Amino acid sequence: MKQQGFSFDLSQSAQAAAATQCPAPITLVRGFLNVEQQQALMQEAQHYPFERPQIRVYGQYHPIPRSQVWFADKGCDYRYSNLFIEAVDWPKYAQRCRDMLAREFGLQSNGVLVNRYRDGNDTMGWHSDDEVEIEPGSDIASLTLGASRDFLIRHKQTKARYTIALTSGDLLIMHWPMQQAWQHSLPKRKAVSDCRLNYTFRQLVPNFHATG
Numbered sequence: 001m002k003q004q005g006f007s008f009d010l011s012q013s014a015q016a017a018a019a020t021q022c023p024a025p026i027t028l029v030r031g032f033l034n035v036e037q038q039q040a041l042m043q044e045a046q047h048y049p050f051e052r053p054q055i056r057v058y059g060q061y062h063p064i065p066r067s068q069v070w071f072a073d074k075g076c077d078y079r080y081s082n083l084f085i086e087a088v089d090w091p092k093y094a095q096r097c098r099d100m101l102a103r104e105f106g107l108q109s110n111g112v113l114v115n116r117y118r119d120g121n122d123t124m125g126w127h128s129d130d131e132v133e134i135e136p137g138s139d140i141a142s143l144t145l146g147a148s149r150d151f152l153i154r155h156k157q158t159k160a161r162y163t164i165a166l167t168s169g170d171l172l173i174m175h176w177p178m179q180q181a182w183q184h185s186l187p188k189r190k191a192v193s194d195c196r197l198n199y200t201f202r203q204l205v206p207n208f209h210a211t212g
């Protein structure tokens, strides 16, 4: 059964992507989630087991400048920024978004990394989502809720740089092989006082980290 409000206009997506003038292989769908869907997810996220793990940078341990949780199918543990993240079972609305992405775009995912940025001081540095356990050929879908933030994309060689302001309900699909040639980041924005949530739906090779 098709859920109400869970559809969008593709021409709108094409326009939005054109508006960014970013040549990276992305699709931007403004307002992919309606207000009701955004609220349901936001409420659900109040009960997520967010963590702020320590990572080692130049020999020193620091807590990451945001908090995160990884929901995934069994066997889909993830190594991210040298952290080994064990899969937690999918909550209801995150699972619904996963189903929508599969239905609307044929975008398969078996895990979602949820990042929570308390305000404009929380960030994500330059990186590519090119971890070894990511299924070759797969796309990554990023859903934003809450505060608007600038999302930066830069080419690894040319350093050409583009900014996309992501607002609540927006969907950004990063198509294969974007991660090979491009990096992205979420810089500090001191003026932002509200919380932002971001969900990146990913397809991992199952049991990649299984031993024996």
Ligand SMILES: O=C(O)CCC(=O)C(=O)O
Residues within 6 Å of the ligand: 113, 115, 124, 129, 142, 151, 184, 185, 186, 198, 200
């Ligand atoms: O918060 C964002 O928009 C980006 C998140 C991201 O790049 C990631 O989770 O790998």
Ligand SMILES: [Fe+2]
Residues within 6 Å of the ligand: 127, 128, 129, 184
């Ligand atoms: Fe990323």
